[in-house]
Amino acid sequence: MTEFKTRIFSGVQPTGNLHLGNYLGAIVNFVALQHENECIYCVVDMHAITVWQEPAELTRQIREVTAAFVAAGIDPVKNVVFNQSQVSAHAELAWIFNCVARIGWMNRMTQFKDKAGKDKENASLGLLAYPSLMAADILAYQATHVPVGEDQKQHLELTRDIAQKFNNDYAESIAAHGFGDAYFPITEPVITGPATRIMSLRDGTKKMSKSDPSDYSRINLTDDADGIAQKIRKAKTDAEPLPGEVEGLKGRPEADNLVGIYAALSGLSKDDVLRQFGGQQFSGFKPALADLAVEKLGPVGGEMRRLMADPGHIDTILADGAARADAIARPILDGVKDVVGFIRRKS
Numbered sequence: 001m002t003e004f005k006t007r008i009f010s011g012v013q014p015t016g017n018l019h020l021g022n023y024l025g026a027i028v029n030f031v032a033l034q035h036e037n038e039c040i041y042c043v044v045d046m047h048a049i050t051v052w053q054e055p056a057e058l059t060r061q062i063r064e065v066t067a068a069f070v071a072a073g074i075d076p077v078k079n080v081v082f083n084q085s086q087v088s089a090h091a092e093l094a095w096i097f098n099c100v101a102r103i104g105w106m107n108r109m110t111q112f113k114d115k116a117g118k119d120k121e122n123a124s125l126g127l128l129a130y131p132s133l134m135a136a137d138i139l140a141y142q143a144t145h146v147p148v149g150e151d152q153k154q155h156l157e158l159t160r161d162i163a164q165k166f167n168n169d170y171a172e173s174i175a176a177h178g179f180g181d182a183y184f185p186i187t188e189p190v191i192t193g194p195a196t197r198i199m200s201l202r203d204g205t206k207k208m209s210k211s212d213p214s215d216y217s218r219i220n221l222t223d224d225a226d227g228i229a230q231k232i233r234k235a236k237t238d239a240e241p242l243p244g245e246v247e248g249l250k251g252r253p254e255a256d257n258l259v260g261i262y263a264a265l266s267g268l269s270k271d272d273v274l275r276q277f278g279g280q281q282f283s284g285f286k287p288a289l290a291d292l293a294v295e296k297l298g299p300v301g302g303e304m305r306r307l308m309a310d311p312g313h314i315d316t317i318l319a320d321g322a323a324r325a326d327a328i329a330r331p332i333l334d335g336v337k338d339v340v341g342f343i344r345r346k347s
Helices: 020-033 057-072 089-098 103-107 110-117 125-139 150-169 172-176 225-233 254-268 269-276 283-307 309-342
Strands: 008-012 040-043 078-083 143-148 187-191
Touching: 008 020, 008 110, 020 040, 020 125, 020 143, 020 254, 020 283, 040 057, 040 309, 057 078, 057 110, 057 283, 089 309, 103 125, 110 125, 110 150, 110 172, 125 150, 150 172, 150 254, 172 309, 225 254, 254 269, 254 283, 269 283, 283 309
Parallel strands: 008 040, 008 143, 040 078, 143 187
Antiparallel strands: none
16 A cells, blocks of 8 residues: 655635634644644645735735744744745646546535625636645645644545545556555545634624624734734623633633633633633633733734845745745656656656
8 A cells, every 4th residue: 555754734825814813723733733744834825816816915915924934933944835826736736636526526615605605607717626726735745634624624525535536547557657556645634723713803603704894803913912902802792701611601602712712822721711710700801811812922923024024035935945845746746747648858
C-alpha cells in the first residue's frame, strides 16, 4: 500500500477583515500544528475571485492575511507561507480534477447554494468549480491532513472523493508508472480546539462574519485596545447571571458565545470559566473578557500593522514561500501528467 509523508495544508481567503473567528477557528490552530508537522499555509487568492473583488483591495487583503499569519506566530521560515496564484500547479491540477469530479457532486455543495442564492444561473463557473480547486490546493502537495472548520467539512469530503476516483480511474497507469496502488492520499480532517465556531457579538445564533454590515458584530484583528473593549462591552447578552455549569448555557446563545471566547483565549474549558465566573452578572464578566481579549489580540494587531507598513517585506515572504511550494508541487503535478497520459516537456 502506498505510504504518504505526513503533511498539513490549509488556506485562508483574503476577503474582508480578518476577525476573532478566523483567529480562534483557524490561525491559532495553525500556530500549534507547526511545531510537530510539515505545514503549508496558503493565502487562497484564486478562491477569492469566484466572487468579484476590487483589485487594489484584493492586493491589500492578500498582504493582510500574510501579516496575520506571521503576527500570530507562524514561522515563514519553518513553514511554507505563500499566495495560491504564484504556484501554477493549483490551476493546472484543478482542471484535471474538473474532468474527474462530477457535476452532481458540485451541485450538492452547500456553500455554492448559499453564495449563489436564488440566481444560480448568474453565478460564476468558478464558484461552482470552487471545490475542485480546493481539492487541487490540498492534493498538489499530497497533503495527508487539513485543519477544517464545520463549514469546510463537505469540501474536504469532496476532496477525498476526487482523490479516490482519480486513484481508481487511473489505477493501472498509476501502477505502471511505479507509484504503487494510489497516487493521492485520502486526506484526513484535523479538528482542533474547543472554539472552532465563534458567533456574532450581536446575534449568538449567527457565525461571526466579515460580511456582516455591523462592525460591532465582530472583533477585527486590527482593532486597537479601545475598539476591542468597546465591542465586548456592547456585545449582546441576556438578563440572567452566568450559570455554574455548561448545561446552563443551553438556550442562551450569546452567553454561550462569550464564555466560549473566554475559554478559547485563555486555554481553559468552558467548565473552568464557569467555575470562576458562575453566578456573576455580565457587568462583571465582560470587563474580564475585554482585558483578556486585549492582552491576547493587542500584540497581534500591533504586529500586523507594523508588517503592513512594509509591503515589500510581506511580498518577499510570499515569493520565497511560493518558490518552496512550487518545488514540492511541481514533481507531484508532473507525475499526474504522466499518469493521465500527457506528453510534457522534460526539464
